[in-house]
Structure formats: C-alpha cells, structure tokens
Amino acid sequence: MAAPLFLLAPPRSYTSLINAMLGQHPQAFGLPELCLFNVPLLKDLWIRASDEMSNEAKTRQGILRAVAEIYGGEQTAATVKMAQHWCAARQELSTGLVYQEIVERLHPLVAVEKSPSYTISLERMQAIRAAFPDARYLHLIRHPVGQCKSVMALNEGAFALYVNAIEFLEDRAIIEPQIAWHDLNINILNFLAEVPPELQMRVRGEDIMENPREHLAAICRWAGLRDDDEAVEDMMHPERSPFACFGPINALFGNDPNFLSGPTFRPHKVKFPSLTKPVPWRDDNQGLKPEVLALAHEFGYQ
Incomplete structure (x- = not known):
C-alpha cells in the first residue's frame, strides 16, 4: 500500500x-x-x-x-x-x-x-x-505571533488551555499560547530526529x-x-x-x-509580525520568550 x-x-x-x-x-x-x-x-x-x-x-x-x-x-x-x-x-x-x-x-x-x-x-x-x-x-x-493570535481567536484559546500552555503570574494565571507553539514544535523536532x-x-x-x-x-x-x-x-x-x-x-x-x-x-x-514587540494577547507589555525567539530564528523568521 x-x-x-x-x-x-x-x-x-x-x-x-x-x-x-x-x-x-x-x-x-x-x-x-x-x-x-x-x-x-x-x-x-x-x-x-x-x-x-x-x-x-x-x-x-x-x-x-x-x-x-x-x-x-x-x-x-x-x-x-x-x-x-x-x-x-x-x-x-x-x-x-x-x-x-x-x-x-x-x-x-x-x-x-x-x-x-x-x-x-x-x-x-x-x-x-x-x-x-x-x-x-x-x-x-x-510565525509564532501569527499562530498564537489565531489560537487565541478560536474559542478563547481553548487549545492552548488544553495543552496546559498556562503562565502563572504573581496575581493570576493566564493562557500563554507561545508555550504551546514552542513545545509542540520541539516535540516534532525530537520525533523527526528519529526519521x-x-x-x-x-x-x-x-x-x-x-x-x-x-x-x-x-x-x-x-x-x-x-x-x-x-x-x-x-x-x-x-x-x-x-x-x-x-x-x-x-x-x-x-x-x-x-x-x-x-x-x-x-x-x-x-505580513510577518515583529518578533521583538509586545505580543497582542497579553496586557503586561511582554513579548516573545527567549526560547520562542530562538526557535523562530531557527525556522527562518527574522
């Protein structure tokens, strides 16, 4: 077959x-x-x-x-x-x-x-x-920003929540889709290392x-x-x-x-969003995490 x-x-x-x-x-x-x-x-x-x-x-x-x-x-x-x-x-x-x-x-x-x-x-x-x-x-x-924005627009980020893409701040917990973008791509890379x-x-x-x-x-x-x-x-x-x-x-x-x-x-x-500006799904002026930025660069995003 x-x-x-x-x-x-x-x-x-x-x-x-x-x-x-x-x-x-x-x-x-x-x-x-x-x-x-x-x-x-x-x-x-x-x-x-x-x-x-x-x-x-x-x-x-x-x-x-x-x-x-x-x-x-x-x-x-x-x-x-x-x-x-x-x-x-x-x-x-x-x-x-x-x-x-x-x-x-x-x-x-x-x-x-x-x-x-x-x-x-x-x-x-x-x-x-x-x-x-x-x-x-x-x-x-x-692109991590484009993908994360799209995730957050669908059912209020339910998929990111499903895979425990949660960040704990001092006073609250928030859905952080870039965690899922990074971790799922790392899973793929680890698997493909065997292929x-x-x-x-x-x-x-x-x-x-x-x-x-x-x-x-x-x-x-x-x-x-x-x-x-x-x-x-x-x-x-x-x-x-x-x-x-x-x-x-x-x-x-x-x-x-x-x-x-x-x-x-x-x-x-x-249009590729900026990798260095604050991300639009957060209200604390934070941007992409260093590990996300490094993987985005590895994938050819500048």
Whole structure:
C-alpha cells in the first residue's frame, strides 16, 4: 500500500488548508482529522465522551466522515450511521491496524492527514511511525505571533488551555499560547530526529500562501507525486475536497470550523509580525520568550 503523508504542526498553522490542497492532487486523498493515534484502541475514541457535542466526541467525527466517504461514497446521516457500525465492528483493534485498513482501501492513492493533536506527545507520533515505517512527514511551520493570535481567536484559546500552555503570574494565571507553539514544535523536532532525512520536509506556511504553485510542486517532487501543471492546478482548489464543508448532522466537524466555513484558497503575501514587540494577547507589555525567539530564528523568521 502507498505510504501515507502526515502534516505535523501545531494547530492554526495553515494545516487544514494545506492538507486539503495536497489531498486534491490526483494521486492523493486528503483525509479529515482522524485523531486515531491519540489513543491505543479504536474504542478509546468513544470511551471518554457520552455527550455527542463534547470536545472528545468531536475528535471522532473525522473517522466517521472518512469511513462514510470512502466506504459509502458520500457523507449523509445514513452513511455516517454505517460508519458507526464499521467502527463498532473494529472497536477492539489497535488504531494502527484500523488506519492501515483505510490506507489499503485508498491504495494506490496516497493518504494525506493532519491531526494537530498528534504533536502533543512524542508517543503519538512514534505510534504513526510504528504503523507506517515508510510514511512521509511534512513539518509545517508558522510565525509564532501569527499562530498564537489565531489560537487565541478560536474559542478563547481553548487549545492552548488544553495543552496546559498556562503562565502563572504573581496575581493570576493566564493562557500563554507561545508555550504551546514552542513545545509542540520541539516535540516534532525530537520525533523527526528519529526519521530518515528523505522522509521529512519542512515548509513555512506563509511561503505556500504567497507562492503556492512553486512550493506545492516542490512538495510533490519530494513526495514522489506528479508535479505537472494539471496536478498543481488541482491542488489550488481545496474547496473541492469532500471534507471541505460541514458534514451531516451526526458528524458535523472533523476539521477546523473556520476552514469548513470558508475553504477557498486565494494566494496572498502574509505580513510577518515583529518578533521583538509586545505580543497582542497579553496586557503586561511582554513579548516573545527567549526560547520562542530562538526557535523562530531557527525556522527562518527574522
């Protein structure tokens, strides 16, 4: 079966858009956020949540939408119900085996996925490698200030809170998203140190936004995919992905709601915020932490 391609990045790093773009390549299939490697067994995606609208329940909507589309040919309330039965029949299987079955079903297309939650721990990414020794990894990076502002604009920084990106001041505790930006990228770097160089690539999301055709073609060459004009043109239309919209009522999400609301791509030059000025999500005139600044410089941000 064709080895899958995983995008590794903290959330709000253009992952939804670029995953959908790569998934529109004629030799690829862009998946929603499966979140499978967050847990050991498939049933573990169901164990923690009884409320269907809880955050835990939302993490399993990607697998339901994927199975509905791949095995049912469409995403409707009925095919999502079928997907629930499909998962129930495999509930005792490891998530690695379930993922391998999906990848085999998609062969010869290359499965492309991003679940930012994979980057929370080294163990989750190592589980990917155990299931797919030949998988490729695209380390997608974004300017720390831009990424952090985007995190804080979504549900009042809920993801940063979820990964304990909290700073304790003398009189209060605050959500500090740059902690998550730094720590999740360090997790990725530590994981990629175990991966052969030819199976990994680092790309700045802002560069793809400005020169998408050039950088998408370069990614294709690295991934062993066609890089001709027709293939690149297909990737310029992420809105054509079957997952670039809200799903049926019993599986609405499976991706960033902002992307689902507006998946069309328009090339644009991204303005880089200052690395040295006070950051806009704090009210105490503080800027980026030294370790964040050093990593940003390593990633080519000035």
